[in-house]
Amino acid sequence: MALLELRNVEAYYGPIAALKGVTLDVNEGAIVAVLGANGAGKTTLLKAISGALDPEAGTIRFAGAEIQKRAAWDVAAAGIAHVPEGREVFRHLSVADNLKMGGFLRRDAGGLAADLERIFGYFPALRARVREMAGNLSGGEQQMVAIGRALMARPRLILLDEPSLGLSPLLVQEIYRIIGRVKADSGVAMLLVEQNAKMALDVADSGYVLEGGRIVLAGSAERLRSNEDVKEFYLGIRDAGVRGVRRWKRRKQWR
Amino acid sequence: MDPLIVFLQAVVSGISIGCIYALVALGFVLIYKATEVVNFAQGELMMVGAFFAYTLVDLGGVPFVPGVLLALLATAAFGVILNHLLLRPLIGSPAFTIVLATVAVSTLLRAVVAMIPGWGVETHRLSNPLAGQVVPIGKLVVSAEHLMVIAVTVVLVGALYLFFSLARVGVALQATSQNQLAAGYSGIDIRRMFGLIWGISAAVAALAGVLLAPAAFVHVNMGYIGLKAFPAAVLGGFGSLPGAVVGGLIIGVVEELAGLYAPEGVKNVAAYVVLLAVLMVRPQGLFGISKRVRV
Ligand SMILES: Nc1ncnc2c1ncn2[C@@H]1O[C@H](COP(=O)(O)OP(=O)(O)OP(=O)(O)O)[C@@H](O)[C@H]1O
Ligand SMILES: [Mg+2]
Secondary structure, X not given: OOOEEEEEEEEEEOOEEEEEEXXXXXXOOOEEEEEOXXXXXXXXXXXXXXXXXXXXXXEEEEOOEEOOOOOHHHHHHHOEEEEOOOOOOOOOOEHHHHHHHHOOOOOOHHHHHHHHHHHHHHOHHHHHOOOOEHHHOOHHHXXXXXXXXXXXXXXXXXXXXXXXXXXXHHHHHHHHHHHHHHHHHHOOEXXXXXXXXXXXXXXXXXXXXXXXXXXXXXXXXXXXHHOHHHHXXXXXXOOOOHHHHHHHHHHHHHO | OOHHHHHHHHHHHHHHHHHHHHHHHHHHHHHHHHHOOOOOXXXXXXXXXXXXXXXXXXXXXXXHHHHHHHHHHHHHHHXXXXXXXXXXXXXXXXXXXXXXXXXXXXHHXXXXXXXXXXXXOOOEOOOOOOOOOEEEEOOEEEEHHHHHHHHHHHHHHHHHHHHHHHOHHHHHHHHHHHXXXXXXXXXXXXXXXXXXXXXXXXXXXXXXXXXXHHHHOEOOOHHHHHHHHHHXXXXXXXXXXXXXXXXXXXXXXXXXXXXXXXXXXXXXXXXXXXXXXXXXXXXXXXXXXXXXXXX
């Protein structure tokens, strides 16, 4: 039995179907990537899991229990933390208070202090700005706050919605390096939504491709990386054709 | 009498009435910040709180301090219930609908209180241990009631400040008011937070009612003071707690001074004159964050 199991999940915005029957598994300790273009339904998928949105049909089981009807705070209490699209930090709270709110449901002061240290280990930039209002931080630092806030809950599953969005290539690498470290350190499972397919497939164990609210492709990260369609549409690579040849020539000239 | 003393006397009583505006304005702002609802029944929550205190202390014979504390608790519970019965079902409705619902509640509360035997439309006197006492400060003679109002307000505002900045639940209330989505994801039960903020806001209003009672008696229409507290909240930037306090104090003092130096009648509109003057210079209010769109 997988840690998270979605079966035929459908979600609507009024009359518009955003998820048209999504079935997906996340195993304990695994990183699962969901790739998809703008408007594919990635954010809707994560919102349906974390209870910000009630699915119209289908079931969502987490650790064996059905959670599709639960409110967001009950889903959080069950052990799912959500790093939302656009970071959504508490802008007028300090970095310290943002992190403290991540651990809102926990009472073990010792464990919280240890986790705070661990997060500062991952993101030394945050330690230096711990008294600063989160709204005054750069986009990259806010992403670190959002990830740190999720880690403070000591969850069994983290939902990550486009953590690379709007960050410089260097920062994207940094964030993904930390995601890899978190997995190695704590074995927490992650469901990672991305348009940046290369970064996501490098860190993930397996993945799904979402298009127009449907899963159109699923497999191990390795298989997806070598799939022709994924290469063409999500990794920007083409093996054959005029464009591919031109690109190859250009590369040769540059070197 | 020495004109300076007269002036200072007016300033002190202005600060004292300003504290009451500040407390009612704080209630407005607390609910608005957390739930984005402007609660036009805030003045009536104050009135209900004063009636609870009157009932417990003067009709029920409970000693003053415990009687008032019980009245604050009862009003808090009343606020929680009001939110539960009335506003929770309206979550997701247009803001205008919700605001109108609070206007309806204010009218309803006045009507119901007027019908309750022993409350009615008469004015009642809430007995007051400090009645008639004065405290001389140099040449100034200040009424003990005024000092009490100021002292209680200072303590309450300090306590609220500590609660919101240090207590786990206080910070969670702030988090909820800043980002409901992220608060929910963090495990904060937003509905419970809304109930809590209504409770706190109602208790603060009740305290304002008890503090106002010696000056204005307990009366079904005492909630109209909300009409002064509302400009105080806007003056402070609606959404800023320190702003609500400073706005209340400014309006209280300006009103008192207008009563002293300006022609008859100016006192009654002073609050709005100050408000308009400030908004012309700073449209976002004194403590507000500018959101003006460049055209
Ligand atoms: N609040 C909303 N009201 C109506 N339609 C919405 C709403 N939010 C999203 N949609 C629609 O639902 C579909 C899926 O949106 P969703 O935000 O889940 O996409 P996404 O894959 O996260 O896209 P992006 O990569 O741009 O973040 C889109 O067609 C979008 O227009
Ligand atoms: Mg999205």
